[in-house]
Amino acid sequence: xxxxxxxxxxxxxxxxxxxxxxxxxxxxxxGSSVREDVVRRAARNVGGFVxxxxxxxxxxxxxxxxxxxxxLDPLEDGEPxxxxxxxxxxxxxxxxxxxxxxxxxxxxxxxxxxERGNPVRPxxxxxxxxxxxxxxxxxxxxxxxDGDLRAVRPGPLDDAAFSSFTRAHPDQLGLVLAAVxxxxxxxxxxxxxxxxxxxxxxxxxxxxxxxLLPASAWRLPFSTYERxxxxxxxxxxxFAVVGVPATDAAAAAALPGRSFTVLRDDERPVxxxxxxxxxxxxxxxxxxxxxxxxxxxxxxxxxxxxADQVDELAARVGDSTLDRPLWALGAAVLLDEDLAEFLGAAxxxxxxxxxxxxxxxxxxxxxxxxxxxxxxxxxxxAVDRILQSAQADPHSPxxxxxxxxxxxxxxxxPAALQRLGHTLPERLDVSPAGRAELDRAVAGxxxxxxxxxxxxxALLAVASVMDGAVSPDGDRQAAVDxxxxxxxxxxxxxxxxxxxxxxxxxxxxxxxxLVPVLAATPQLEYGRxxxxxxxxxxxxxxxxxxxxxxxxxxxxALRGTGPVEWERAAYRIFVRRADDVTPLERAAAxxxxxxxxxxxxxxxxxxxxxxxxxxxxxxxxxxxxTALVLMEVLPRxxxxxxxxxxxxxxxxxxxxxxxxxxxxxDRETVPGTLEKLFERHSRAARPVEAPATAALRxxxxxxxxxxxxxxxxxxxxxLVTAPKQLxxxxxxAKASPVRSAWARVAEAxxxxxVRVLPMQGLDRSVWAKTMPWGDGWAxxxxxxxxxxxxxxxxxxxxxxGARARLxxxxxxxxxxxxxxxxxxxxxxxxxxxxxxxVTGDPRMxxxxxxxxATEQAPRMPLTAxxxxxxxxxTWRDDALTWARRLAARPTSPRS
Numbered sequence: 001x002x003x004x005x006x007x008x009x010x011x012x013x014x015x016x017x018x019x020x021x022x023x024x025x026x027x028x029x030x031g032s033s034v035r036e037d038v039v040r041r042a043a044r045n046v047g048g049f050v051x052x053x054x055x056x057x058x059x060x061x062x063x064x065x066x067x068x069x070x071x072l073d074p075l076e077d078g079e080p081x082x083x084x085x086x087x088x089x090x091x092x093x094x095x096x097x098x099x100x101x102x103x104x105x106x107x108x109x110x111x112x113x114x115e116r117g118n119p120v121r122p123x124x125x126x127x128x129x130x131x132x133x134x135x136x137x138x139x140x141x142x143x144x145x146d147g148d149l150r151a152v153r154p155g156p157l158d159d160a161a162f163s164s165f166t167r168a169h170p171d172q173l174g175l176v177l178a179a180v181x182x183x184x185x186x187x188x189x190x191x192x193x194x195x196x197x198x199x200x201x202x203x204x205x206x207x208x209x210x211x212l213l214p215a216s217a218w219r220l221p222f223s224t225y226e227r228x229x230x231x232x233x234x235x236x237x238x239f240a241v242v243g244v245p246a247t248d249a250a251a252a253a254a255l256p257g258r259s260f261t262v263l264r265d266d267e268r269p270v271x272x273x274x275x276x277x278x279x280x281x282x283x284x285x286x287x288x289x290x291x292x293x294x295x296x297x298x299x300x301x302x303x304x305x306x307a308d309q310v311d312e313l314a315a316r317v318g319d320s321t322l323d324r325p326l327w328a329l330g331a332a333v334l335l336d337e338d339l340a341e342f343l344g345a346a347x348x349x350x351x352x353x354x355x356x357x358x359x360x361x362x363x364x365x366x367x368x369x370x371x372x373x374x375x376x377x378x379x380x381x382a383v384d385r386i387l388q389s390a391q392a393d394p395h396s397p398x399x400x401x402x403x404x405x406x407x408x409x410x411x412x413x414p415a416a417l418q419r420l421g422h423t424l425p426e427r428l429d430v431s432p433a434g435r436a437e438l439d440r441a442v443a444g445x446x447x448x449x450x451x452x453x454x455x456x457x458a459l460l461a462v463a464s465v466m467d468g469a470v471s472p473d474g475d476r477q478a479a480v481d482x483x484x485x486x487x488x489x490x491x492x493x494x495x496x497x498x499x500x501x502x503x504x505x506x507x508x509x510x511x512x513x514l515v516p517v518l519a520a521t522p523q524l525e526y527g528r529x530x531x532x533x534x535x536x537x538x539x540x541x542x543x544x545x546x547x548x549x550x551x552x553x554x555x556x557a558l559r560g561t562g563p564v565e566w567e568r569a570a571y572r573i574f575v576r577r578a579d580d581v582t583p584l585e586r587a588a589a590x591x592x593x594x595x596x597x598x599x600x601x602x603x604x605x606x607x608x609x610x611x612x613x614x615x616x617x618x619x620x621x622x623x624x625x626t627a628l629v630l631m632e633v634l635p636r637x638x639x640x641x642x643x644x645x646x647x648x649x650x651x652x653x654x655x656x657x658x659x660x661x662x663x664x665x666d667r668e669t670v671p672g673t674l675e676k677l678f679e680r681h682s683r684a685a686r687p688v689e690a691p692a693t694a695a696l697r698x699x700x701x702x703x704x705x706x707x708x709x710x711x712x713x714x715x716x717x718x719l720v721t722a723p724k725q726l727x728x729x730x731x732x733a734k735a736s737p738v739r740s741a742w743a744r745v746a747e748a749x750x751x752x753x754v755r756v757l758p759m760q761g762l763d764r765s766v767w768a769k770t771m772p773w774g775d776g777w778a779x780x781x782x783x784x785x786x787x788x789x790x791x792x793x794x795x796x797x798x799x800x801g802a803r804a805r806l807x808x809x810x811x812x813x814x815x816x817x818x819x820x821x822x823x824x825x826x827x828x829x830x831x832x833x834x835x836x837x838v839t840g841d842p843r844m845x846x847x848x849x850x851x852x853a854t855e856q857a858p859r860m861p862l863t864a865x866x867x868x869x870x871x872x873x874t875w876r877d878d879a880l881t882w883a884r885r886l887a888a889r890p891t892s893p894r895s
Contacts, residue, residue: 001108003081005029005145007132008043008102010093013141021094023047029145034106038075042083045073046102050227051089053098063089063135067198067245069225072122072218073238080109080319082218084122086131087225090140101140103132109319111218115151119311121209121217124154126202126224157206159304165203173298175269175277176204177291179261183240184326185288190241191234193252194265198225201243208241210307211294213314216325231255257283289349290326293333296343305339306332316364321356330354331364334371344375352382355389362437407465408437411445435470442466446478455486460504468509480513488514491539492523498542511546515564524563527596531570531589531615540571548572553583555632558591566592573616583626590616590630594638606639613643624651628660636667636721636756645674648681657681669723669761719753719796723761730766739772746776747783749813750832754799758810767812774816777832784836794836795880801829837883 006028012021016028017036025043052066069087074080085104093099105112112120125131130152134143166173179190192201201224209217222241228234228248234255244252252262257279263269270278275287287295297306309332321327330350333339340347351372359365369383376382445462452458463479487506490496506514518524523534532540547564551557561569561584569588572578581589593599593612600608609630613622622630627647631640644664651657661682664670670678720726726748733741745766750773752759784790797817804814811817821831 001110002105002112002149003030003108004034004039004106005147005149006039006043006104006106007143007145008046008104009090009140010095010097010099011141012094026141027144029147029149034081038081039106042073042075042085042104042106043102045083046071046085046087046100046104049087049100049102049225051098051100054089054091058091058135060135063091064133067225069198069223070123070126070202071223072221074219074221075106080219080322082107082122084125086125088131088133090134091136093140094137099137099140101132101134101143103143103145107218109215111214112152114153117151119214119314120152120154121206121212121214123202123205123209123217123222124157125152126155126157126199126206128153128155157203162203162207165200169200169265171268171271172263174271174275174287174291174295175261175263175285177208177294178275178277178285178287179263180208180240181288181291181326182261182285188259188261189234189237189239190261190263191228191244191252191255192241192263192265193244193246193249195246197243197245197265200265201225201241205241207298210303211297211310211329212325213310213317213319213321213328215314215319215322216328219322220325228252234260253280255280257281257285261285289346289353290329293343293346293350294329296346297329297333300342302339302343305336309333309336309339313364317359317361320358320360323358324354324356327351327354327356331368334368334375335364340371340375344371345377348372348376348379348382352376352386355386357389366437408441411441411462411465435467438465439472439475442471443475443478446475446482449482449486454501455482456490457501457503459483459486460506463507463510464504466507466509468507468512476509479510483510483514484517488517488521491518491535492521494529494536496536497538499538503542505542505544506546508546515547515562519563524567525595527563527567527592527598530574530598531592531596532567532572532574532576534567535571537571537575540568540575543568549582549584549588551584553587553626553629555629557584558587558629558633561588561591563592563595566595586616587626587630587633591633594634605637606642608638609634609640609643610646613646621650622647624648624656624660628663631660631663631667637758637760639668640664641668641670641674645677648677651681653681666722719792720748720751721753721756723759726759726762726766730763734763734765739770740775742768743772743775743779746771746773747779748776750776750780750797751793752800754796754803757800757803758812769815773813773828777828781832781835790836791883792880794833795883797829797833797836798879798883801827801833804829833883 007026008024009026010023011026013026015024015026017040018024025039028039046069049069054066055062066089068089069085071085071087073083073085075083083104083106085102087100087102090099090101111122112125114120130146130149132143132145134140176190179188182188183190190204192204194200201222205222205224208220212220220240221238223237223239224243226237226239226242226244228244228251230251231254234251249264252260255262262280272278275292277285279285297303306329310328313328313332313335327350330347333343333347334351348371351368369386372382372386373379442462442465445458449455449458449462459479459482463483466475466479468476522528527534547568549557549561549565549569566588569581569585570592572585573581573589590612593615594608599611599615603611617626622643624647627640627644631644634640641664644660648657648660658681661678664678726745729744729748733745749766749771780793784793800811800813801817804811804817808814808818817829818827820826821828826834
């Protein structure tokens with residue numbers, strides 16, 4: 001892109017930057033986006049031009065025939081700018097001395113284009129009509145660049161002109177190409193010496209530019225005309241190609257061959273062997289892979305085809321390959337199938353030797369690596385060499401591909417999968433494009449996992465290269481399904497030794513999917529072996545820190561643990577006997593012991609907590625703060641009074657112990673043998689009245705309702721959670737001689753929270769089959785009118801009816817709850833829930849939804865025992881969510 005133009009000459013008139021007479025920038029066009037110092041630096045590069053003397057009474061043709069200079073200078077200014085200058089003799093200046101005139105273009109990254117948008121290389125502008133060539137003092141001072149210049153028109157150089165030129169310069173092509181390759185590698189310039197060297201240098205540059213990407217051609221410095229006094233002056237040249245007049249031939253002959261390739265424009269070079277030359281001082285020059293391929297392309301009349309392919313390649317890769325300009329020729333050949341058949345081996349060598357580490361076009365990378373693999377004599381070794389060279393820059397796209405390629409190859413066969421686990425890093429960081437290639441390989445590898453010698457080892461190797469956040473959902477689900485089928489049974493094997501089997505660590509994303517599956521297995525859910533021994537010690541060690549409870553001990557954190565976390569914590573305490581066990585780990589091990597068939601089989605439930613505390617809290621013993629957390633998390637059917645009593649015996653009475661006693665009273669019935677101990681830690685004996693948050697009272701109409709609470713609303717306002725909440729109503733019913741008095745009890749029992757079943761501490765007569773449950777339902781339906789209360793009751797009865805189906809012996813109301821209701825095709829629990837949520841016919845679709853909710857839990861299959869409180873909490877929360885949604889749409893119960 002053209003950023004600015006400027007003119008430079010000797011002038012007595014003021015310029016844009018200087019007002020005094022002398023050499024200066026006389027005009028700038030479009031330079032608002034280019035700083036002044038950049039333009040000044042670009043102009044200083046042209047000041048060394050020595051104008052050739054003009055003949056007397058020179059005509060325009062005489063002036064145009066004089067040597068002139070086209071010069072390219074890269075400008076380092078934080079962005080890739082270059083200056084292309086055209087310098088000519090301009091006759092005498094204002095003081096009568098020989099003058100020059102320079103017209104410069106400041107070009108940004110990407111170069112220039114012609115009117116059709118095709119890329120234009122700098123040497124293509126040799127003798128182009130865009131250059132200003134004034135003659136005389138006034139013309140030089142008044143010439144101004146065209147501010148409307150956007151596209152340029154190339155000069156007269158074309159294929160026909162080049163063919164004529166090479167015939168006039170026999171045997172020079174190979175040396176020129178070898179010299180350009182040597183400059184890219186060793187910074188040794190090509191010096192063309194002769195009377196017409198300026199034109200010859202431009203022609204050679206035009207040819208070389210066609211074999212380079214446009215961006216690379218605009219970064220290859222040159223000058224078609226420079227005077228040379230001695231070797232010291234040439235040492236400062238930055239040029240790849242430079243033209244020197246014949247008058248300076250002696251100075252050129254003194255240049256060292258190791259740093260300069262001197263070519264006499266009118267002489268054949270000395271070539272003792274194919275692709276080898278002897279330079280002016282006896283130094284040998286050999287053609288490299290690029291020069292040999294370039295000469296073959298040109299002499300075989302493939303130049304136009306390759307040049308077009310290079311331009312197409314430029315549109316795909318941009319300027320990402322500036323570090324390796326010679327790469328494009330080999331890439332262009334390999335990307336053309338016909339050329340690759342003829343020149344593929346030579347092109348593969350060029351690509352291998354000159355691979356650009358910053359190449360970002362993933363499609364080009366893939367095509368070229370495939371081409372190198374097919375056409376190079378040792379294709380696999382050449383590809384490996386390319387990938388190894390990319391490791392120098394770990395953030396480059398090729399470094400990403402280098403990391404991915406061996407993994408992709410290993411995923412291609414079951415046998416390679418076996419070896420893959422030993423070579424992978426713990427985490428594979430790849431670019432999005434590399435991840436896409438990896439995902440394609442993973443999808444195929446997952447299909448081959450069952451065929452591997454050790455499918456679990458192969459599965460873990462594949463899963464370790466997947467990303468739980470970005471891998472395709474289908475691949476992640478396939479890996480999870482394989483893990484459920486293959487890995488879970490092996491983990492439960494008491495003889496499993498994952499490390500010895502060579503298994504890689506299970507990725508965190510996969511482990512999080514397996515934890516619920518493991519937690520639902522009878523071995524971990526019920527604890528068939530002693531705590532910490534339901535998984536083999538080798539499996540525990542292989543798992544490392546996965547599923548180890550971490551964080552402070554509080555009810556929320558402890559509720560977030562499950563059978564897997566309990567088992568992992570129990571292993572550290574009972575088997576490994578670690579000395580850095582955290583309070584949360586110890587509490588999780590306590591729950592493992594409570595819910596362990598191997599420990600508690602044949603033991604009364606009221607002894608489970610005490611026995612677990614004795615095993616887990618030996619040293620140090622259980623403290624009051626931890627006991628409060630355990631008591632809050634344990635389900636109410638697991639008695640905690642004896643355990644708390646042991647703690648209180650070691651604790652002085654105070655506000656904390658009084659709070660603990662009050663919470664215990666709210667939770668369960670205290671054995672009489674412990675009453676005195678608890679009274680000592682409480683200001684008064686155990687209260688017999690109902691708690692303020694759920695106090696029950698009898699109102700006219702024999703309808704049992706909740707009294708206004710003194711504290712914010714809680715589940716107890718709707719659901720009965722403790723036997724003492726029923727005692728006043730039961731006492732009143734027993735004192736009444738009429739059967740209808742028990743209807744109030746039945747109404748209250750319909751409110752019992754499913755999580756506290758069975759309700760211990762109540763007289764068995766309360767659960768008599770002769771109780772008028774239907775009358776209780778009628779009282780409940782007539783007395784509870786608050787929509788929120790009805791919704792909560794409906795959700796509870798959905799769970800209650802489901803539980804009564806699964807475990808009828810645990811609910812003495814089961815006989816009535818699950819028998820046919822009024823409409824004969826739903827149970828009473830379903831009928832009640834439907835009527836609480838909507839009005840009208842209970843046989844509408846809401847009943848079907850109730851049945852679905854009662855027959856299959858929303859998130860987990862109902863395979864837990866009645867005391868599996870964590871699962872029932874989840875079940876009840878889902879039922880409550882369902883009931884609220886349904887209650888919000890009474891006119892359209894379909895969901």
